[in-house]
Amino acid sequence: MSEIDAIKERHSVRNYTPERIQAEKIVKLNEKIRELNEAGNIHLQLIEDAGNTYNKLFNRVAGLGSAPSVIACVGPDDETLEQRIGYYGERLVLFAQTLGLNTCWAGTFNKKNIGADIRAGERIVISIAIGYGDGKGKPHKSKTMEQVIDAKGDRPYWFNKGVEMALLAPTAINQQKFLIRLNEDETVDFVDKGGVFSQVDLGIVKCHFEIGSEREVTI
Known part of the structure; x- marks a missing residue:
């Protein structure tokens, strides 16, 4: 797998x-x-x-x-x-x-x-x-890609793939209080919008984004 x-x-x-x-x-x-x-x-x-x-x-x-x-x-x-x-x-x-x-x-x-x-x-x-779970759990309700990104113009495939995986990241009480910003030089910033365990959540989001985009992030 x-x-x-x-x-x-x-x-x-x-x-x-x-x-x-x-x-x-x-x-x-x-x-x-x-x-x-x-x-x-x-x-x-x-x-x-x-x-x-x-x-x-x-x-x-x-x-x-x-x-x-x-x-x-x-x-x-x-x-x-x-x-x-x-x-x-x-x-x-x-x-x-x-x-x-x-x-x-x-x-x-x-x-x-x-x-x-x-x-x-x-x-x-x-x-x-x-x-071993008594069942496999259920997908959580998720925000849309547009609700968690700040990007102008066309977005490269790798960025979209990274955000797609980031939206599947578990966050405390399913708050998804993060923003992923694509800069003009194609660097990426991750913004913590606050909330309980939001810094832990941001680390999880970065992990998922890195796996999806195949681009290394900074922790």
Whole structure:
């Protein structure tokens, strides 16, 4: 499965079966995590037993209490951390999709119970529930391309393809509060329009745009 296929097939899943992730997939996930942690200067951690991470009432109502495992999204606390978590965390989410696993970005969780290793100078930003979904999730309602771009004149194919994939990016409460600007020199700017976890969202959007456009973005 290509990353484009993974983007198209992946939807947020909040309800999970009791099945544990097989050992060989755990190995592959941890190998990918090591690669992404090194590339992004972050500290993603796969915690096989989610335990009471999602024991809050909101999580139980939403179904996340059934998630067997969780990814703790941790990293050195600086002004770029949330974007880096979004970008590299989504790389991991898409990799998990290629392994037949389902995921859900979750900002509401029990930080005391997640069991993450948070070192001096680090901060936990968000969590990702992971396991085998009781269903594959559903596509979210999306804005149109024209609602999220600022571009004058003809738009190159690569830009349109990047925006198409960006519109499939998961964002907090499906807010899609971002703008993608095409400059005259064909450089691209990503604008954060605010909102809860908007910097994490922007990192995820950049990940999708990069995959769709096949042009490197700056994190």
